[in-house]
Amino acid sequence: MKKVLLLGDINSPHIQKWVVSLAAKGVEIGLFSLHKKNSDWFKDKKNITILYTPKDNANIPPAISKALFPFALPALKRTIKQFKPDILHAHYASSYGFLGALSGFHPFILSVWGSDVFDFPKIGPIYKRILKFNLDKADVICSTSHIMEEEIKKYTHKNISVIPFGIDLNVFKPFYAHHVFKEDTIVIGTIKALEKKYGIEYLIDAFALLLKRLKGYPLKLLIVGKGSLNDELKERMKNLGIAGDTVFTGFIQPVEIPFYQNMLTISVFPSIDDSESFGVAAVEAMACEKPVVVTDVGGLPEVVENGVTGLVVPHANAEKLADAIEKLVTDEELRNKLGKQGRIRVEKLYNWEDNLASMITIYDEVLNKRT
Secondary structure, X not given: OOEEEEEOOOOOHHHHHXXXXXXXXXXXXXXXXXXXXXXXOOOOOOOEEEEEOHHHOOXXXXXXXXXXXXXXXXXXXXXXXXXOOOEEEEEOOOOHHHHHHHHOOOOEEEEOOOHHHHOHHHOOHHHHHHHHHHHXXXXXEEEOOHHHHHHHOOOOOOOEEEOOOOEOOOOOOOOOOOOOOOOOOEEEEEEOOOOHHHOHHHHHHHHHHHHHHOOOOOEEEEEEEOOOOHHHHHHHHHHOOOXXXXXXXXXXXXXXXXXXXXXXXXXXXXXXXXXXXXXXXXXXXXXXXXXXXXXXXXXXHHHOOEOOOEEEEOOOOHHHHHHHHHHHHOOHHHHHHHXXXXXXXXXXXXXXXXXXXXXXXXXXXXXXXXO
C-alpha cells in the first residue's frame, strides 16, 4: 500500500475530498496540517491518520501565518520519521509548499491552487524567489487548469501535470429540490464565498437592472454562502430596493450544495480575479444541467465553452452580466440546451473518478522512477 503524507489545511473541503477519496482507493494517507481542526470529518474512515495540528504542539499558534510556516519544519520532520511516507504531497505552493520544499523529502509533489501563483509572487521579489524555490524542489507539479499551468510556467521550466478538481457525478446531477421561492420562479443565483474576488456586487447590480427590464417575469435572487462582505452586500441590496426579491442563505454545509444548485434556474459566477483558477462551483452547476454565466477571468472560460455550455462575459461589468442573464431568462429553450451540453462537458472532462485516477497514476510513476 502506498503511503502518502499530505500537507494542507485540515478544514478545507478540497483537502478533505482528496484525503477521503485517495484513502478509499487504498492509499494510506497521513495529513499534516497547521490549522486547528473544526470537526472530526475523518472519524471512522480507513487509511487516514491525522498526524499534526496546532493543538498538538503549543509552540505553533493556531492562527499561524505564512511567515511562521518554516518554524513548523521540526514538527514536519518528526512526522516524516514517524509516518515513513513513500511520497510527500503539499497542497498550496506558497505555504505548505514552502514547508514541504524545506523538508528536503523526495519524491515531493506540489499542487498549485490559484492565488499562490497568481498573487503570492507579485507581493514582492522575496515572495517570487520563495515560489521559484518551492517549484524547483518539486519532483512533480500539478495544476487544476491550463490557464494556471501557463502562469506557473513563468516561474519554472518543469513539466506540469494538469488534473482538474472534478466532481462526483452521482452527487451533482439534476434532481428536484424544494424551492425557497414559489415553484414557478426563475431563480438567478450563485454559490460562492462572499469575498471581493468573487464579484457578488456585480450580480446584485445586474439583478437590479433585470427587475427593471423584465417586469413580467417572476425573478428572484439567491445568494448562497458566507464571507466578510455579508453586511456590505446586504446593504447594497437594500439601497437598490431589491431586498424583497433576494435571499441570503449564509453558510451551508457542503452536503447541501447539490440541493441549492438544483434550486437555481441560472447559475452565475461573476468573479473579478484571475486567482479563480478553476471554478469548481461552475462545474457543479453544469453537472446539475444548469446554464451558467461566468466572467472572463482565471480558469472560468476554460471550464465554460461560450455559447455551448454557458455564456462568458467581461468581468466587473454589471450591464454585460445583466444582458447575458436576460438572454437566458427570456429563452427557456436556450437554458435547457446549455444545461444539457454542460452536463456532457463535465462527464467528459471533470469526472472526479477520472481525476482521482490521474493523481494515483502520478503517484505510481514517481515511485517507479525512484526504484
